[in-house]
Amino acid sequence: xxxxxxxxxxxxxxxxxxxxxxxxxxxxxxxxxxxxxxxxxxxxxxxxxxxxxxxxxxxxxxxxxxxxxxxxxxxxxxxxxxxxxxxxxxxxxxxxxxxxxxxxxxxxxxxxxxxxxxxxxxxxxxxxxxxxxxxxxxxxxxxxxxxx
Amino acid sequence: xxxxxxxxxxxxxxxxxxxxxxxxxxxxxxxxxxxxxxxxxxxxxxxxxxxxxxxxxxxxxxxxxxxxxxxxxxxxxxxxxxxxxxxxxxxxxxxxxxxxxxxxxxxxxxxxxxxxxxxxxxxxxxxxxxxxxxxxxxxxxxxxxxxxxxxxxxxxxxxxxxxxxxxxxxxxxxxxxxxxxxxxxxxxxxxxxxxxxxxxxxxxxxxxxxxxxxxxxxxxxxxxxxxxxxxxxxxxxxxxxxxxxxxxxxxxxxxxxxxxxxxxxxxxxxxxxxxxxxxxxxxxxxxxxxxxxxxxxxxxxxxxxxxxxxxxxxxxxxxxxxxx
Numbered sequence: 001x002x003x004x005x006x007x008x009x010x011x012x013x014x015x016x017x018x019x020x021x022x023x024x025x026x027x028x029x030x031x032x033x034x035x036x037x038x039x040x041x042x043x044x045x046x047x048x049x050x051x052x053x054x055x056x057x058x059x060x061x062x063x064x065x066x067x068x069x070x071x072x073x074x075x076x077x078x079x080x081x082x083x084x085x086x087x088x089x090x091x092x093x094x095x096x097x098x099x100x101x102x103x104x105x106x107x108x109x110x111x112x113x114x115x116x117x118x119x120x121x122x123x124x125x126x127x128x129x130x131x132x133x134x135x136x137x138x139x140x141x142x143x144x145x146x147x148x
Numbered sequence: 149x150x151x152x153x154x155x156x157x158x159x160x161x162x163x164x165x166x167x168x169x170x171x172x173x174x175x176x177x178x179x180x181x182x183x184x185x186x187x188x189x190x191x192x193x194x195x196x197x198x199x200x201x202x203x204x205x206x207x208x209x210x211x212x213x214x215x216x217x218x219x220x221x222x223x224x225x226x227x228x229x230x231x232x233x234x235x236x237x238x239x240x241x242x243x244x245x246x247x248x249x250x251x252x253x254x255x256x257x258x259x260x261x262x263x264x265x266x267x268x269x270x271x272x273x274x275x276x277x278x279x280x281x282x283x284x285x286x287x288x289x290x291x292x293x294x295x296x297x298x299x300x301x302x303x304x305x306x307x308x309x310x311x312x313x314x315x316x317x318x319x320x321x322x323x324x325x326x327x328x329x330x331x332x333x334x335x336x337x338x339x340x341x342x343x344x345x346x347x348x349x350x351x352x353x354x355x356x357x358x359x360x361x362x363x364x365x366x367x368x369x370x371x372x373x374x375x376x377x378x379x380x381x382x383x384x385x386x387x388x389x390x391x392x393x394x395x396x397x398x399x400x401x402x403x404x405x406x407x408x409x410x411x412x413x414x415x416x417x418x419x420x421x422x423x424x425x426x427x428x429x430x431x432x433x434x435x436x437x438x439x440x441x442x443x444x445x446x447x448x449x450x451x452x453x454x455x456x457x458x459x460x461x462x463x464x465x466x467x468x469x470x471x472x
Contacts, residue, residue: 008450038166039159039193039449040190040226041192041193043228043231045231045232046228046230046231048233079233082231082232085198085199087196089165089166089168116230118228118231119226119228119229119230119264121230130236131230
């Protein structure tokens with residue numbers, strides 16, 4: 001078994017980058033949809049690494065939430081969420097708190113998202129991981145769409 | 149004599165399901181349309197309330213099965229032993245997870261459950277009274293590179309014998325008896341620039357059971373590209389093959405079989421799976437008196453024509469069984 005599995009296709013959903021506007025009409029952040037690029041779902045506690053960079057700058061994880069199952073879950077808590085299941089057909093909504101949001105136009109998004117496949121032990125002693133990893137990383141230039 | 153029942157694992161439609169082309173209902177309808185007599189569902193893939201079942205979903209699910217006239221006979225459970233970041237689940241925790249899976253399988257109407265080998269024999273032993281209480285036959289999956297005779301699998305058999313388990317057994321994946329390289333895997337490597345020379349070397353090394361590291365070094369010396377190395381890694385993991393598949397081992401465990409996974413990656417128009425010797429496998433099973441279920445399990449998700457391939461797989465098995 002390869003130490004890292006990477007399924008084909010996108011993770012950051014095209015045309016999903018939008019600013020978030022409060023009911024009071026103020027832009028309070030931005031977000032995008034995220035696909036789990038695998039054949040089955042996973043508990044959020046299987047996320048080993050979540051790093052988001054916008055235009056080359058890393059975002060403080062405490063400002064990022066992972067939206068799934070009707071909840072907005074703080075990214076720093078993901079590893080503790082062993083009963084929150086991310087269905088493979090459900091898109092997660094990743095949201096960043098940032099008053100003023102993103103400027104109109106194109107932005108460079110770079111997401112590092114690594115998961116464990118928790119039933120596939122890593123049999124390669126040369127790597128420290130207990131389980132085979134799933135590479136759900138993605139990056140590219142995305143245009144800010146109309147806020148919904 | 150009772151005939152073997154041919155079903156389909158909805159896992160066969162993974163590509164259609166994860167791309168949003170098929171809903172769960174589409175998967176069930178399609179299995180029925182192509183002639184499956186029953187089906188299997190992998191919970192972590194398609195159960196919307198995983199790992200639990202709500203009353204609402206259970207009745208919706210029953211309506212789908214009844215509507216398309218096809219029962220779900222087996223529930224594919226996963227053992228996520230590594231679901232916590234800092235440690236593996238304990239045996240107690242694994243047992244609780246298995247019991248929850250039994251409840252889920254039961255509510256969905258299944259009479260059998262696939263259990264993964266992360267669940268050790270000691271936990272299976274403790275699961276036995278629960279499997280019996282729920283009336284669900286639990287089988288440890290024998291998946292490539294394991295074979296029926298491998299020590300890991302024999303350890304389960306010893307426990308089953310020790311307690312004379314009536315509701316524990318094996319789910320045999322026919323990929324364990326592959327006798328040739330996987331066609332879609334080789335085709336994909338070639339399409340991605342792997343040289344025929346590198347692939348031939350990897351294939352003959354796998355047949356000759358040359359140690360993995362030695363072959364890897366050899367490939368690197370030959371200047372094999374990433375596609376060739378990827379195909380090689382798979383050959384030494386979940387796509388292993390052998391000149392002498394473990395048919396004797398298969399024959400010996402027939403009384404312990406819960407049901408079978410009819411693994412395939414590609415079926416030609418003239419109904420042949422080039423890497424898995426179906427005529428020999430089915431003959432071994434029938435000669436040993438097997439009359440249970442085989443669910444077709446397509447794993448050639450990138451090879452395309454999934455539905456047609458699965459239909460061909462059912463047809464191929466029917467043809468072979470009719471001639472036995």
